Amino acid sequence: MRTPSLYSQDDPISAALKPSPTETELERQARLEAEAEAKRISEQIDDDLREERERLKRRKGDVKLLLLGQAESGKSTLQKQFQLMYKPNSLDQERASWTTVIYFNVVHSLKHILSTLDVWEDSLDGADVNYDDSARRTNGSTTPRDESADGPKNNAVQIANLRRRLSPLIATDEQLANRLTGGITVSGSGKGSVYVRSGWQARTIENALGKVRRRPSGEEKKSQEGLVHEHQDPLVQEVGRMLQLCESDIQELWNHPTVKGLMAKRKLKLDEWSEFFLRDIHRVAAPDYIPTTDDILHARVQTMGVAEHTFDVNLHGKTVTWHLYDVGGARGQRHTWVPYFDDANAIIFVAPVSAFDQYLEEDPRTNRIDDSLQLFTQICSNALLKNVHLVLFLNKTDLLKAKLEKGLKVKK
Ligand SMILES: Nc1nc2c(ncn2[C@@H]2O[C@H](COP(=O)(O)OP(=O)(O)OP(=O)(O)O)[C@@H](O)[C@H]2O)c(=O)[nH]1
Ligand SMILES: [Mg+2]
Secondary structure, three states, X not given: OXXXXXXXXXXXXXXXXXXXXXXXXXXXXHHHHHHHHHHHHHHHHHHHHHHHHXXXXXXXXXXXXXXXXXXXXXXXXXXHHHHHXXXXXXXXXXXXXXXXXXXXXXXXXXXXXXXXXXXXXXXXXXXXXXXXXXXXXXXXXXXXXXXXXXXXXXXXXXXXXXXXXXXXXXXXXXXXXXXXXXXXXXXXXXXXXXXXXXXXXXXXXXXXXXXXXXXXXXXXXXXXXXXXXXHHOHHHHHHHHHHHHHXXXXXXXXXXHHHXXXXXXXXXXXXXXXXXXXXXXXXXXXXXXXXXXHHHHHOOOEEOOEEEEEEEEEEOOEEEEEEEEEEOOOHHHHHHOHHHOOOOOEEEEEEEHHHHHOEOOOOOOOEHHHHHHHHHHHHHOOHHHOOXXXXXXXXXXXXXXXXXXXXOOOOO
């Protein structure tokens, strides 16, 4: 028996699709199977479209939040705090990849100290190094000698020795930077900055995996999850070993009267994260060091482009998905913000109030508070953002307090 005809005699398409009057039973079976498959695919497409419509409807209730502000203002740090609050497990999963950043922060800070010493060391005489050595005795220096009493000549010899002993560690600066960026550099980004794109944590591990796979010895073992733990990244392991060996040299450099003198005279300016990790070098240089949450919050790596982070936030018994867009704040990165302005619900503008005595890394003539104010004015007057809620987040108040207590004056 033939199935009822689908093919109307009047419709030209139906007429064209009409089976041939000479169709065999085998051909008829094949045709019916093809029709059933086409119907299944068509229904699948209808289902997908329905699901997409539902998803878009759901997304309409989502909150889109932009974190804006100049470089170093603390946007990614704020994002990490959201992550800690709403997705703490995800921070745990990426904990190991922060070791690379922290080691890089330490090595890069040492490199900066030594290159500043290069410039100023010769111009300092004994009287110039006006550092109170009692600080050195109380902050746990492991140095057995009291070099400051020996005068500038001895100081220069000590620094030359430290420079020599630390040079293999300093030489890893570029390799660590490459591990984080995957070899991508951003032009005009200021001195030795390392920019990372969204998802760098997983890529850092992938980069390490690539290196491990190429090694013939097979000494690196895969962990239970089938992934090589970042601690097994040979580079990170090697830097860890070097840090352990150099710990007392790092302490000696960090506590050296010439270094302290340059800092007191503000000829050597260290970023807050440099001081944080150098002060705590004993812990960071320990074998099997794992970054604490506080370490992750202090670690510094610049954001490239825009990184999206999603969190399910429960507000008054209703779960709302938040899309947090963490942007790169350096001048060369700001053009990437605009495509996100269109459907943003809110902006948190992060302004570091402690930056009154600092200048932009990408433009050393511009004061950071001036830049922040200019940027905020531009955001407030942008027509695309006229319906967007704006939160001004005055950040780094702890550093402002510390600077004012030290006697730094705010002046125009
Ligand atoms: N002391 C202190 N440090 C902070 C605070 N907020 C951020 N930081 C530190 O400032 C540094 C820069 O912070 P990030 O969050 O990386 O800055 P960002 O705005 O994301 O910078 P870009 O990605 O370059 O745009 C990090 O080392 C943070 O630990 C704060 O309130 N107090
Ligand atoms: Mg950032």
